[in-house]
């Protein structure tokens with residue numbers, strides 16, 4: 310296991326230390342009990358000394374009870390330590406993920422993050438509990454039992470001394486053989502979770518495309534692979550038990566032979582033989598436990614690596630000590646910006662972009678899908694960092710702002726947006742949790758959402774279900790715009806956020822923007838010419854580059870791409886509603 314992870318034990322250190330201490334006490338009791346038994350048989354019974362039998366019997370009962378109490382307490386503190394450790398670890402990972410930038414998130418799939426937060430942590434929790442309980446217990450039990458055996462019969466002690474490393478080696482060999490199969494199982498779990506997650510998320514799409522059979526088949530195949538891998542691994546581990554049994558019988562046989570001779574030659578008593586057999590069984594079962602824990606630890610080792618990947622991921626963006634916490638105005642400047650999603654040597658998604666936008670302007674961006682419209686605007690709230698050049702807001706490089714300040718002042722409605730489970734009030738207040746009901750209603754009027762909200766029986770208290778599936782696409786978009794407006798941003802970016810809104814409402818939203826938030830810079834990405842036509846400036850994107858900038862009138866004269874889009878939409882009269 311790993312030191313870095315152990316930091317998460319924190320307040321559960323006490324239980325983590327108490328557990329092995331209690332286990333050791335328990336082991337002491339358990340080792341003494343057979344000795345007392347031997348004495349009762351050899352001294353009490355053989356001499357017919359009832360007083361001695363009762364006295365020893367009472368001590369034996371007390372010790373057995375103590376063993377029970379220590380064992381029980383160890384179980385409790387062990388469970389607390391392991392569960393607490395897992396809880397802290399889960400928190401640490403969760404907080405770490407919250408600090409991830411978009412770039413960091415791109416490195417992990419959602420389902421693999423979920424597996425790490427659930428299955429992997431459970432593995433570590435299990436292994437940790439077994440380590441502080443069984444892994445402490447087994448060696449002490451083995452050593453003490455050997456010592457006790459040694460005081461009774463040296464030959465038998467020697468026999469056990471030889472058996473322990475051989476059997477131990479054999480059991481660990483079996484565990485090592487099974488290990489790679491277990492590791493494979495966990496990799497397959499990732500794929501399984503991914504399939505389930507995609508499928509559940511996209512349940513409606515799957516149904517609409519009648520792809521259920523295909524998805525079932527995909528799921529069946531992965532389940533089958535996991536089944537086969539697990540069987541393979543378990544088949545190997547299953548050897549543990551017969552190997553163990555076989556050794557046990559051989560050892561007991563040898564012991565009875567050696568012990569029988571010793572009794573005949575009167576170097577050992579019957580009761581002593583009984584206790585030696587008990588010690589032998591304790592030693593062998595401890596070995597069995599060690600091999601069991603060994604498998605668990607190896608599984609946890611793989612989980613540890615996967616968790617460390619998350620914890621060691623370097624957050625791409627962290628506030629510097631002198632980060633600026635106020636955005637002076639809504640000016641936006643791109644200076645010689647190159648951008649690649651995969652770092653310095655990757656393919657450039659944006660090439661040499663230069664752009665100057667004045668505070669309060671309304672800017673339209675138009676261009677084919679994949680022309681890097683979204684990529685361009687994502688650099689403004691610093692969802693990603695530029696690869697070369699600089700992006701400035703209010704005349705200051707975005708990298709010099711506190712991230713929170715920048716993202717509060719540059720409000721962006723993402724192309725793939727979501728609403729959360731909760732009332733409309735709750736959802737809009739994501740923009741500003743302290744906003745009053747009146748403020749929420751005001752932004753909803755601005756975003757032309759008030760009208761349809763008023764028609765819901767519960768109005769603003771209407772519950773949105775997960776993902777916002779109980780409102781239409783256009784309604785969802787307007788709620789998302791309202792949410793962004795609530796921040797009273799200096800820059801507002803709408804990434805294709807009115808695509809499902811009818812043209813008339815779309816125009817009303819833009820008109821409201823002009824009247825109500827004249828000082829806010831507004832950037833509108835759209836597929837429809839009518840959404841950008843009246844902008845102060847329109848940017849035409851093509852293949853990661855700015856193909857043309859100007860007003861609609863200017864672009865009609867100078868820009869072929871704009872003219873083509875314009876003509877296909879306006880002339881043909883096919884403007885979609």
Ligand SMILES: Nc1ncnc2c1ncn2[C@@H]1O[C@H](COP(=O)(O)OP(=O)(O)O)[C@@H](O)[C@H]1O
Pocket residue numbers: 415650658676677678679680681682683684685
């Ligand atoms: N998270 C991402 N990781 C890697 N490549 C991406 C990512 N998002 C977009 N791209 C790529 O960047 C290019 C521009 O995409 P995008 O800006 O979304 O285009 P648009 O918004 O104009 O449709 C596309 O080639 C796309 O494949």
Ligand SMILES: [Mg+2]
Pocket residue numbers: 682683684724804805
């Ligand atoms: Mg896009």
